[in-house]
Amino acid sequence: MADFRFSDIDQQILDKVVEVGNSTTAHTRYYEDHEHETPPARLEGERGFEEVFPLFGQRQPDDTPMMTFMMAVSIARGSASGVVRGLGLAMPSGRASGLGNAALQSAGTPEQKAKWGDLFLAMSITEPGVGSDTKAIQTTARLDGEEWVLNGDKIFVTDGVKADGAIVWATIDKSAGRAGIKSFLVLKDAPGFELVRQEKKLGIRASDTAAYAFRDCRIPRDALLGGDETVPKGGGSASYRGVMKTFNMTRPAVASGGVAKARGALNFAIDALAEEGVSVDWSQSFPQRSATQQKLIELEADTEAAALTVLHAAWLSDKRRPNNLESSVCKAKGGDVCRTVTQGAMEVLGGMSVSHDHLVEKYMRDGRISDIYEGTGQIQRLIIAREILGYSSEELT
Numbered sequence: 065m066a067d068f069r070f071s072d073i074d075q076q077i078l079d080k081v082v083e084v085g086n087s088t089t090a091h092t093r094y095y096e097d098h099e100h101e102t103p104p105a106r107l108e109g110e111r112g113f114e115e116v117f118p119l120f121g122q123r124q125p126d127d128t129p130m131m132t133f134m135m136a137v138s139i140a141r142g143s144a145s146g147v148v149r150g151l152g153l154a155m156p157s158g159r160a161s162g163l164g165n166a167a168l169q170s171a172g173t174p175e176q177k178a179k180w181g182d183l184f185l186a187m188s189i190t191e192p193g194v195g196s197d198t199k200a201i202q203t204t205a206r207l208d209g210e211e212w213v214l215n216g217d218k219i220f221v222t223d224g225v226k227a228d229g230a231i232v233w234a235t236i237d238k239s240a241g242r243a244g245i246k247s248f249l250v251l252k253d254a255p256g257f258e259l260v261r262q263e264k265k266l267g268i269r270a271s272d273t274a275a276y277a278f279r280d281c282r283i284p285r286d287a288l289l290g291g292d293e294t295v296p297k298g299g300g301s302a303s304y305r306g307v308m309k310t311f312n313m314t315r316p317a318v319a320s321g322g323v324a325k326a327r328g329a330l331n332f333a334i335d336a337l338a339e340e341g342v343s344v345d346w347s348q349s350f351p352q353r354s355a356t357q358q359k360l361i362e363l364e365a366d367t368e369a370a371a372l373t374v375l376h377a378a379w380l381s382d383k384r385r386p387n388n389l390e391s392s393v394c395k396a397k398g399g400d401v402c403r404t405v406t407q408g409a410m411e412v413l414g415g416m417s418v419s420h421d422h423l424v425e426k427y428m429r430d431g432r433i434s435d436i437y438e439g440t441g442q443i444q445r446l447i448i449a450r451e452i453l454g455y456s457s458e459e460l461t
């Protein structure tokens with residue numbers, strides 16, 4: 065039975081995560097404004113997460129399962145004012161922590177994991193003309209002797225500047241649709257690879273977003289993730305499905321980032337209003353509350369509900385049960401709630417909320433992406449509809 069109440073030690077860890085996360089608050093604005101600078105491995109005044117690790121040793125087998133708990137940690141960490149998304153993304157959080165690493169782990173062969181597992185890998189699917197409809201990938205890969213030759217353009221590669229390389233989607237047979245799509249590990253030093261530019265963005269500015277070009281880019285034959293060079297007739301390939309499965313791991317993580325920003329913005333609003341003498345008295349009945357107090361309660365409920373969808377998707381993963389539906393539910397809900405709660409926090413704060421002196425406008429700007437990348441809210445709803453109604457992706461597009 066699922067039970068998402070945290071044990072004492074779990075709660076202690078979550079509290080410590082926030083405390084440590086707040087230690088980088090002083091740098092949040094600097095790296096936001098200087099997005100092309102990579103923060104040093106350790107910021108001045110930064111307390112390390114090694115403070116948290118010993119507490120993990122005190123966890124017992126019947127505490128919250130690990131993936132579920134890591135989502136709670138992610139929400140706690142991302143809500144900390146020092147780790148407002150953007151700066152959090154830009155900080156070196158472990159070498160092999162890119163989105164491409166999740167793809168390598170879920171679709172790579174044991175040899176590929178051993179060979180590349182320590183690298184920091186971005187994920188490169190999106191192209192100038194291809195976003196949500198990933199089966200329309202135009203980048204091509206052609207086998208030439210013992211090398212693949214890649215040609216095409218990619219945009220919006222998170223961590224694309226600082227990563228060692230990327231998992232790149234390309235088609236080996238355009239006529240085969242999604243069955244022809246494979247993913248390749250491309251390192252930055254591959255001949256024909258070019259880092260074209262770094263995007264300037266509305267939010268998560270401290271996280272780099274790159275554009276790539278591949279011009280007769282040559283990579284070794286064994287760089288095809290999963291190693292399957294066949295193009296099955298009539299349907300998706302195992303390779304394509306393998307990498308799509310990655311999303312069931314990464315969508316809860318991305319959703320947790322959205323919930324974290326909602327939580328952070330709401331905490332900011334609660335604290336700022338408390339300083340002005342406005343806080344929620346939970347014992348009061350509805351008619352006794354002010355509009356602001358009622359609004360805070362609604363924002364709290366939305367944030368908590370979204371957090372529970374994230375924990376549920378992760379819990380199913382912990383239990384090795386399918387979580388395709390729940391991953392999309394939490395991604396859709398996390399994105400929605402991030403947008404509505406960060407804006408709600410601004411609403412109750414009024415004019416001060418737009419000031420650069422406070423973090424709440426940053427939560428709102430950084431949060432906007434939660435509903436776009438890793439599959440937009442509309443695409444999540446399509447997946448949810450397919451799962452509930454039993455349609456395939458060909459039947460419901």
Ligand SMILES: Cc1cc2nc3c(=O)[nH]c(=O)nc-3n(C[C@H](O)[C@H](O)[C@H](O)COP(=O)(O)OP(=O)(O)OC[C@H]3O[C@@H](n4cnc5c(N)ncnc54)[C@H](O)[C@@H]3O)c2cc1C
Nearest residue numbers: 187188189190194195196220221222436437438440442461
């Ligand atoms: C900061 C940032 C970081 C990113 N990081 C990465 C990354 O690391 N790797 C990567 O590969 N990509 C990345 N992306 C790309 C991101 O995943 C895409 O932007 C996203 O998938 C949407 O694609 P699109 O922008 O082409 O929009 P489109 O697909 O053109 O969609 C435009 C609008 O139409 C809606 N829409 C599209 N199709 C349907 C449909 N069938 N039914 C209903 N509505 C639909 C969408 O929901 C959206 O509202 C990133 C993007 C940004 C902005």
